[in-house]
Amino acid sequence: MSEQNNLDLHPLADIDRVIHSPARLMVMSYLYVVDSTDYLFLMRLTGLTWGNLASHLSVLERQGYIEIEKKFVGKKPQSMIRLTGTGRTSFQQYKSKMQGALGELPD
Amino acid sequence: MSGFVNLKDAEKKAVRMAANDGLWEILLGLMLLSFTASAALRDIWGIPWNYIPLMLVLVTGIPAMRSAKKALILPRIGQVQFSQERRSKFKRVRAVLITLVILTWIVLFIPVLPSVSTDMPEAPYWFIDAVFGLMIIVFFVFLAYAFETPRLIIYGLLFGISLPADVILSGRWGIEFPFFNFLAGLVVVTWGVVTLVRFLKRYPLPQEDSYTGTLGESSE
Numbered sequence: 001m002s003e004q005n006n007l008d009l010h011p012l013a014d015i016d017r018v019i020h021s022p023a024r025l026m027v028m029s030y031l032y033v034v035d036s037t038d039y040l041f042l043m044r045l046t047g048l049t050w051g052n053l054a055s056h057l058s059v060l061e062r063q064g065y066i067e068i069e070k071k072f073v074g075k076k077p078q079s080m081i082r083l084t085g086t087g088r089t090s091f092q093q094y095k096s097k098m099q100g101a102l103g104e105l106p107d
Numbered sequence: 108m109s110g111f112v113n114l115k116d117a118e119k120k121a122v123r124m125a126a127n128d129g130l131w132e133i134l135l136g137l138m139l140l141s142f143t144a145s146a147a148l149r150d151i152w153g154i155p156w157n158y159i160p161l162m163l164v165l166v167t168g169i170p171a172m173r174s175a176k177k178a179l180i181l182p183r184i185g186q187v188q189f190s191q192e193r194r195s196k197f198k199r200v201r202a203v204l205i206t207l208v209i210l211t212w213i214v215l216f217i218p219v220l221p222s223v224s225t226d227m228p229e230a231p232y233w234f235i236d237a238v239f240g241l242m243i244i245v246f247f248v249f250l251a252y253a254f255e256t257p258r259l260i261i262y263g264l265l266f267g268i269s270l271p272a273d274v275i276l277s278g279r280w281g282i283e284f285p286f287f288n289f290l291a292g293l294v295v296v297t298w299g300v301v302t303l304v305r306f307l308k309r310y311p312l313p314q315e316d317s318y319t320g321t322l323g324e325s326s327e
Contacts, residue, residue, distance in 0.1 A: 033118035033190065040185025044310060045121060078186065 012101045018063050019094045023048055024056045028083070028091050031066065036082035057081065065090060118193070119255045125187055126254040128180050128306045132262070132299025134168045135247075139266050139292035142239070146273070146285040155216070165208065179303075183310040200253035207246050214238050240270040265291045 019028050026046050031037070037045070043053050060066045065087030069080045083091065141161040148157040189197070214235060247263025250256070269287035276282045 029114060029117050030121060033114050034121050034193075035188040035190050037121075037187040038185040040313060041121075041125075041187045042185070043313075044184050045124060050313075080186070080188065 012097070015097055016090055016094045018059060018065065019091060021056070023052065024060060027053070027056055027060065028065065028087065028094075031081065031083045032088065032091050036069070036080040038078060038080055042081060060087070063087075118190070121187060122189070122193065122255045124184060127256065127302065128176075129299040129302030129304075130172050130175055130180070131250065131254070131259075132295050132302060134164075134172050134299075135250075135262065135266075136292050136294075136296030136299055138164050138168065139243075139269075139288060140296065142270075143285050143289040143292055146283075146288070150283070165211075179307070182312055183307070197253055200249050203249050204246060207242050211239070211242060214242075236270040236274045240267040243267045243270070262291075262295050265294065 019025055023046070026048075027042065030042065030045050039050070039053065039057075042057075043050055046053065048056070057066065057068075061068065064084055066081055067084050069082070071078055071080070138161070141164040144160040145157045148160070151157070152159070188194075244263045244267035247259045247266070251259035251263070266288075269285075269291040272287040273285040276286060
């Protein structure tokens with residue numbers, strides 16, 4: 001009972017909603033653990049459709065959380081997506097807020 | 108964040124997806140089948156010519172696998188660059204694997220040495236098989252570690268044990284054909300082909316315009 005009284009769920013009120021969407025959380029998590037991927041690999045990894053992924057990537061790019069590097073490999077264009085410094089920091093903050101708020105909840 | 112978003116599992120999933128295409132199994136299985144061919148050809152072609160099939164696989168295997176990866180795998184699952192930590196792990200494993208291949212080449216020449224110089228002692232008949240067996244187990248353990256694929260250890264044990272088993276088969280019953288080695292190679296090549304076919308079915312070639320277009324506007 002006392003454990004539950006000590007719970008501080010206030011950090012959840014200002015949780016980063018851009019990251020908090022399930023699909024974007026999945027995208028951010030994968031980009032957090034690898035250096036970079038192209039669209040196709042991210043699409044396969046997350047199981048999202050291209051349209052859905054594109055829309056979420058667009059939100060993350062506008063927010064400055066990801067950057068898309070476009071280059072040519074031979075004659076083929078290739079776009080690699082990676083987290084920016086801001087994106088990485090925001091994800092770390094999101095992670096610690098969630099851990100802090102939910103980690104102490106009883107089973 | 109365990110139980111909520113497991114980042115370690117997320118990274119492992121990315122590694123497995125990039126590596127679990129069956130190509131490694133096919134290459135390693137063919138390598139083992141070439142051991143079988145070398146052993147079967149010992150009396151026909153003589154040493155060292157019987158090692159030609161094995162040398163062919165050792166020399167052409169990696170370039171062939173890279174070409175297959177480029178033509179079959181990358182267009183289906185795309186590209187990933189792993190984190191610095193994971194790349195360092197790959198580099199360490201690659202160094203060990205290259206050392207093992209070099210050692211294998213050296214071991215291959217040990218039976219030839221007495222014919223080059225009479226001062227060289229003859230290696231015991233079981234020596235090559237025992238060293239190969241051990242090298243194969245170590246090789247597979249490192250592969251399993253690098254690619255987060257524990258079943259590779261089972262292949263390693265299967266191969267590693269098949270070599271001394273064949274020596275026993277030959278010594279006890281006089282059967283010269285390396286039956287266990289052949290069987291192990293066949294099992295792993297078959298499993299590699301099954302994995303590759305499953306991979307190709309699971310990840311069909313995407314429509315070109317479905318993933319190279321510009322980012323759409325968000326609905327959120």
